[in-house]
Amino acid sequence: MEPILTISNLTKKFGYLTAVKNLTFTINKGNVYGILGPNGSGKSTTLGIVLNVVNKTQGDFHWFDGNISTHDALKKVGAIIERPNFYSYMTAEQNLKLVCRIKGVDHSKIDEKLAIVGLLDRKTHKFRTYSLGMKQRLAIASALLNDPEILILDEPTNGLDPQGIHQIRQIIKDIAANGTTILLASHLLDEVEKVCTHVVVLRKGEKLYSGRVDEMINSHGFFELKAEKHDELLGVLETHSNIEKTKVEGELITAFLNEPMSASEFNKLMFDRGILLSHLVKRKESLEEQFLQLTDTK
Amino acid sequence: MLRLIQLELQKLWLNKASRVLIIISFILPFTVLILSSIKINFFGFFTLELGELGIFNFPIIWHITTFFAAQFKFFFAIVVVSMIGNEYSNKTLKQNLIDGLSKKEFILSKFYTIVFFSLCATVLIGLATFAIGMYYSSYTEASIIFREVDFLLAYFLKLVGFFSLCLFLGMLVKRSAFALGFLFILFISESIIYGLMKWLIDGNIADKIHDFFPLQSMWNLIEQPIQRIIMTKFPDNTDMVYDFALHWYEIVIVLGWTAIFVFLSLQLLKKRDL
Numbered sequence: 001m002e003p004i005l006t007i008s009n010l011t012k013k014f015g016y017l018t019a020v021k022n023l024t025f026t027i028n029k030g031n032v033y034g035i036l037g038p039n040g041s042g043k044s045t046t047l048g049i050v051l052n053v054v055n056k057t058q059g060d061f062h063w064f065d066g067n068i069s070t071h072d073a074l075k076k077v078g079a080i081i082e083r084p085n086f087y088s089y090m091t092a093e094q095n096l097k098l099v100c101r102i103k104g105v106d107h108s109k110i111d112e113k114l115a116i117v118g119l120l121d122r123k124t125h126k127f128r129t130y131s132l133g134m135k136q137r138l139a140i141a142s143a144l145l146n147d148p149e150i151l152i153l154d155e156p157t158n159g160l161d162p163q164g165i166h167q168i169r170q171i172i173k174d175i176a177a178n179g180t181t182i183l184l185a186s187h188l189l190d191e192v193e194k195v196c197t198h199v200v201v202l203r204k205g206e207k208l209y210s211g212r213v214d215e216m217i218n219s220h221g222f223f224e225l226k227a228e229k230h231d232e233l234l235g236v237l238e239t240h241s242n243i244e245k246t247k248v249e250g251e252l253i254t255a256f257l258n259e260p261m262s263a264s265e266f267n268k269l270m271f272d273r274g275i276l277l278s279h280l281v282k283r284k285e286s287l288e289e290q291f292l293q294l295t296d297t298k
Numbered sequence: 299m300l301r302l303i304q305l306e307l308q309k310l311w312l313n314k315a316s317r318v319l320i321i322i323s324f325i326l327p328f329t330v331l332i333l334s335s336i337k338i339n340f341f342g343f344f345t346l347e348l349g350e351l352g353i354f355n356f357p358i359i360w361h362i363t364t365f366f367a368a369q370f371k372f373f374f375a376i377v378v379v380s381m382i383g384n385e386y387s388n389k390t391l392k393q394n395l396i397d398g399l400s401k402k403e404f405i406l407s408k409f410y411t412i413v414f415f416s417l418c419a420t421v422l423i424g425l426a427t428f429a430i431g432m433y434y435s436s437y438t439e440a441s442i443i444f445r446e447v448d449f450l451l452a453y454f455l456k457l458v459g460f461f462s463l464c465l466f467l468g469m470l471v472k473r474s475a476f477a478l479g480f481l482f483i484l485f486i487s488e489s490i491i492y493g494l495m496k497w498l499i500d501g502n503i504a505d506k507i508h509d510f511f512p513l514q515s516m517w518n519l520i521e522q523p524i525q526r527i528i529m530t531k532f533p534d535n536t537d538m539v540y541d542f543a544l545h546w547y548e549i550v551i552v553l554g555w556t557a558i559f560v561f562l563s564l565q566l567l568k569k570r571d572l
Contacts, residue, residue: 014571048571048572051395051396052395052396052400052401053392053395053396053571053572054571054572055568055569055570055571069400071395071398071399071400071403072398074395074396074397074398075398077398079396079397081392081393081396083389085388085389085390085392085393086388086390086393087309087312087313087388087390088388089312089313089314090312094308094312097308098305098308098309099397101301101304101305101308102305102394102397102398102399103397103398104301104398142397
């Protein structure tokens with residue numbers, strides 16, 4: 001696999017505070033990556049460092065094969081950080097022309113990219129007349145101008161209304177479908193779950209996990225159960241070797257597996273023991289539950 | 299280089315406030331220059347024609363126009379300071395860097411624009427002075443016309459030096475209004491330190507040290523011409539004689555400051571986390 005960004009042992013200290021601690025990971029071409037972490041976990045700082053606006057304290061990073069200076073590499077990268085930053089007195093088109101000049105790209109791309117984010121009919125309006133959602137979409141258009149090999153988005157849906165969030169996510173999915181590598185930093189877990197294939201989890205500047213989203217924790221899932229013979233069911237579960245632990249919330253019993261087991265297998269087992277289930281659902285932990293488990297235990 | 303100037307000119311020209319200030323800083327000195335060169339009739343009582351005083355004679359006209367035109371540099375100074383301040387407050391500086399501008403290119407685009415503007419101002423003042431001089435001057439031999447044309451060079455260096463100082467102050471404090479305040483403080487503290495030095499140590503040494511101060515060194519490039527005008531009226535009065543010529547060491551000092559300001563601006567930007 002072709003690496004796009006390699007980070008090794010990166011550390012950033014702001015005075016006594018260590019914002020990023022000895023961070024190492026690699027972004028490969030063609031995947032959609034999420035950087036996940038609560039507020040203040042070092043996501044934006046890490047992105048700031050690789051984007052040349054924050055100075056690293058220690059460690060190293062390099063773009064692509066490492067034979068290219070960071071500011072040249074950034075011409076092949078599209079990035080939006082926190083909130084959209086444009087010149088308020090310029091129109092959308094003029095703002096994008098400026099970005100074209102910086103990146104050394106032809107102006108002909110402007111209309112094409114504005115069409116992707118649905119702002120073509122507003123291109124002659126001043127930036128300051130835009131709503132937050134439109135500003136954010138303009139930022140995406142701007143980041144796409146150079147047909148980047150990787151698109152970096154830092155909290156792209158922050159502060160948007162549900163329609164805005166939906167629009168942005170749809171745009172991100174469309175871009176990902178074209179084979180562009182995406183790095184998405186967010187504290188919204190379902191956002192990452194919906195869009196990303198790989199994830200890096202950070203807490204207090206330290207990496208807790210990096211890898212595929214669905215392999216984040218070793219889990220075989222769990223059953224949600226209800227039965228009229230509540231106590232007998234509990235008794236069976238406690239003695240069964242496949243069940244690691246159980247949790248009771250009123251009528252509902254949650255049984256966690258420590259070995260793979262299908263729902264029908266389990267149903268048959270219960271039937272044989274003379275317990276009739278009124279409710280049986282097999283589920284895997286959502287990313288949120290996995291994330292909380294991961295950040296709690298360590 | 300062209301790309302960097304284009305970049306900055308787009309930012310400046312599309313901004314209404316800075317566009318107005320740029321136009322003013324070009325037009326105002328010209329209006330003053332042209333107004334002063336025409337014959338003004340005060341309701342038939344008397345006519346005022348500054349040209350008759352001989353101030354539009356070559357070569358002294360180079361000295362006079364560059365000196366007075368340089369007083370209008372403050373308008374563009376506001377533009378310089380705000381072009382840094384706005385980039386910080388709108389966070390567009392950060393976005394520029396993320397889009398692939400290097401920190402060096404960012405500072406250079408500002409500096410090239412300063413040089414470009416100073417060059418335009420110098421050329422325009424040069425042409426206007428030449429035209430007015432040709433019209434009024436009693437002497438029109440080429441050797442006299444171009445004798446003190448080096449005041450144009452002084453004017454150019456003075457502008458570049460002064461705007462580089464503004465660039466540095468803008469980078470240092472990030473806010474335009476505070477940067478202008480700092481400029482004022484620098485102006486006052488130069489005088490205070492000079493006064494203290496004169497009082498505490500020998501006046502001669504104080505003068506020499508004072509010539510190395512940034513604002514004073516820029517002032518030294520074009521000394522005030524008033525005394526010289528009076529001198530031409532009273533050629534016998536030898537007390538009035540002073541050194542108004544442009545010297546190589548004055549140029550070196552201002553160039554030195556310019557280099558220091560640009561270099562420090564870049565170092566500030568490199569060291570900062572945005």
